[in-house]
Structures are given as structure tokens and as C-alpha cells.
Amino acid sequence: MNRIKLTLLLFAFIGIHTNISLAQEADLPQPSPGATIVQNFGLVESTVSYSRPSMKGRKIFGALVPYGEMWRTGANKCVNIKFDKDVNINNQKVPAGTYSLFTIPNQNEWTIVINKNTEHWGTGTYKLEEDLMRFNVKPVTIPATESFTIDFANIKQNSATMQLYWETTKVSFDIVNDYMEEAMANIKTSIEATQNTHGIYNDAAEFYLDNNLDAKQALEWAKKSVEIKERYWNIATYSRALAANGMYKEAVANAEKSLKLAEEAKNMGMVDGIKRNIEDWKKMM
Incomplete structure (x- = not known):
């Protein structure tokens, strides 16, 4: 009899634990929802996957996102950029593949970091030796943008301009496909x-x-x-x-x-x- 009671208690515990686990994985709205954009130019397809935090009344650059520090550039998992063919960024070859993107914002200049490790969450696991390249761009002032946004502009036959903007700041750089x-x-x-x-x-x-x-x-x-x-x-x-x-x-x-x-x-x-x-x-x- 005691063995039967013990078995029933064990099943009850497993059931409760399972319900708790399911509750922990409930499908709920995310504060920084994910987004994916795909852009073709030349003979290349570029895919960007990232998360989109919003201002929600907060000051962003120089506060929530400190100047002079490595930023995951968005939220959650790092930004992933995939190119199905070779491209050139900042006059440097980027072989076909998937990369992560980090930035170091400053008031007058941003550093763009293209990194070969695509599994970062935040900057804690970032390693300098995994960088493919770094280059600097100048930020420009724009009308306020509530949600962090990445998109492509100036689509030409062999190039496109990748834009990152949030709050009143935008940075951009060209991606070229020598097709x-x-x-x-x-x-x-x-x-x-x-x-x-x-x-x-x-x-x-x-x-x-x-x-x-x-x-x-x-x-x-x-x-x-x-x-x-x-x-x-x-x-x-x-x-x-x-x-x-x-x-x-x-x-x-x-x-x-x-x-x-x-x-x-x-x-x-x-x-x-x-x-x-x-x-x-x-x-x-």
C-alpha cells in the first residue's frame, strides 16, 4: 500500500512540475519583439535578424546605451546578418556567411563591429579575436524614432545602404556586391x-x-x-x-x-x- 501511495505521489509531483514548466514557457508578448528583413541587390540576398526595443519614455544614447561601450545593438540575441554571396563593406571583403553585428556608440562617431560568432546574447561572450572587421561611421540626427530599426535604403544594382536608427540618431554604411x-x-x-x-x-x-x-x-x-x-x-x-x-x-x-x-x-x-x-x-x- 505504501508503495502505491509513493507511486501516486511521484506521478502527482511530475504532473505539477510539468504544468509549472509549461507555464514558464507560455506564449506571451515580448518587450523587444524580433524582426527579420530580407533585401536583394546585385546577385546577393541579405538577411538581417534582430530585436526591436522601444524608447518607452527613456533617454537612449548616453544613458540606457552608454557612450564608449560595446552595445549588442538592439536587445536579446545579437544582430545576425547573413549574405548568401561575397560582399564588400568599407572596402573590405566579407565572405558569404552569417555574422553578428555590434556597435560602440559615441556622440560624434560610432564603431561598427562585424563579428564571426553569431551566438552572442549581450556582450559578455564577445571576443576581439573573433572580429572580422571594425570601421567607423558618423551619426546623423533624425526625427525621433520610438523603436530601434534596421533597414536598407538607396537600393542600387550593385549596392544598398544598411541603416540603424533609434531615438534621434541614425548611422549607416554601404554594402556592395561586385556581381x-x-x-x-x-x-x-x-x-x-x-x-x-x-x-x-x-x-x-x-x-x-x-x-x-x-x-x-x-x-x-x-x-x-x-x-x-x-x-x-x-x-x-x-x-x-x-x-x-x-x-x-x-x-x-x-x-x-x-x-x-x-x-x-x-x-x-x-x-x-x-x-x-x-x-x-x-x-x-
């Missing part, structure tokens, strides 16, 4: 793998034209595209390639052909661009 060599290799591979596909030749020609590369090669690909199959968009590319090679009369003739087809397709955005090209090229004839 040209990889893009050229991708063009070659795609053409070899999918010969006689008008879309691939058109894309290759457009890329060369957009980046002011070999105009003769762009013309060769654009011509090949329309020879395989004529569409208003690849005829428009062909006209651009002709113009890039100084063949304005032929460029206008093909642009007028693509204009008619684009109007029939009701692609008014392209119609406007073709009209502008025709106007410009006629002046060059």
Missing part, C-alpha cells in the same frame, strides 16, 4: 545551356546595354533574339543595341516597329520609353 564577373559567367552558361532561346539572348543583350559593356556583342545577341522569335520587347532591345553602335536610322525603324506592337499589347510603360528613344535617336540621324 559583374559572376553575371558574365551566368550569361555564358545560360547561352550554352539554352541555345536558340530568344529570352536568354535578349536578357544578355539588355545586361550589356544597361552596364555599358561591349556594344557589338550586345547587338549580336539582340539580333539573334529577334531572329529566333520577334516580340515587342526584344525588338526594342535590338533597337537600343543598334543605337549603341551608332546605327540610328535602323534603330528608329525597329523602335517604331516595337512601338506598334507594344501599343497593341497595351504595355504603356514600355510605350513611353520607346517614344522617348525614338525622339532622341532622330536627333542623332
Whole structure:
């Protein structure tokens, strides 16, 4: 009988302990909720995971976040930045991978720290020897921002500006993806793998034209595209390639052909661009 009572008490204790554990893991709102942003530019995908504390009436920089001290830059786990391809930051190569970001705020200058250990909670486990790089940036004054924010701005074909801002302070730095060599290799591979596909030749020609590369090669690909199959968009590319090679009369003739087809397709955005090209090229004839 005593053994039965002991067994029942043991099960009761396990049940109570389990309920307490479950209660401790209750799903509740977080004071500094997590956020993830993904931004593509060039041929790279950048992913930032971080937590967003709010001011809540407090003074932040120089108080809650002391000047001259390492800051986890947000709350909870350290900021994680992932690049799926190599990038350049502050003219230094950052290999593809995931990194943590720390900062050292000061009134007139911040230090940005990119660290190779991504499992930090706070700064207690930070080690200088795990740094990938450090560089300094100048803070600027902005209208008050309640919640700490990281985002990307100035998105260009090969770069984006990462911004960190909170309270009335913002710092930023550029991230660059030198995509040209990889893009050229991708063009070659795609053409070899999918010969006689008008879309691939058109894309290759457009890329060369957009980046002011070999105009003769762009013309060769654009011509090949329309020879395989004529569409208003690849005829428009062909006209651009002709113009890039100084063949304005032929460029206008093909642009007028693509204009008619684009109007029939009701692609008014392209119609406007073709009209502008025709106007410009006629002046060059």
C-alpha cells in the first residue's frame, strides 16, 4: 500500500512540475519583439535578424546605451546578418556567411563591429579575436524614432545602404556586391545551356546595354533574339543595341516597329520609353 501511495505521489509531483514548466514557457508578448528583413541587390540576398526595443519614455544614447561601450545593438540575441554571396563593406571583403553585428556608440562617431560568432546574447561572450572587421561611421540626427530599426535604403544594382536608427540618431554604411564577373559567367552558361532561346539572348543583350559593356556583342545577341522569335520587347532591345553602335536610322525603324506592337499589347510603360528613344535617336540621324 505504501508503495502505491509513493507511486501516486511521484506521478502527482511530475504532473505539477510539468504544468509549472509549461507555464514558464507560455506564449506571451515580448518587450523587444524580433524582426527579420530580407533585401536583394546585385546577385546577393541579405538577411538581417534582430530585436526591436522601444524608447518607452527613456533617454537612449548616453544613458540606457552608454557612450564608449560595446552595445549588442538592439536587445536579446545579437544582430545576425547573413549574405548568401561575397560582399564588400568599407572596402573590405566579407565572405558569404552569417555574422553578428555590434556597435560602440559615441556622440560624434560610432564603431561598427562585424563579428564571426553569431551566438552572442549581450556582450559578455564577445571576443576581439573573433572580429572580422571594425570601421567607423558618423551619426546623423533624425526625427525621433520610438523603436530601434534596421533597414536598407538607396537600393542600387550593385549596392544598398544598411541603416540603424533609434531615438534621434541614425548611422549607416554601404554594402556592395561586385556581381559583374559572376553575371558574365551566368550569361555564358545560360547561352550554352539554352541555345536558340530568344529570352536568354535578349536578357544578355539588355545586361550589356544597361552596364555599358561591349556594344557589338550586345547587338549580336539582340539580333539573334529577334531572329529566333520577334516580340515587342526584344525588338526594342535590338533597337537600343543598334543605337549603341551608332546605327540610328535602323534603330528608329525597329523602335517604331516595337512601338506598334507594344501599343497593341497595351504595355504603356514600355510605350513611353520607346517614344522617348525614338525622339532622341532622330536627333542623332
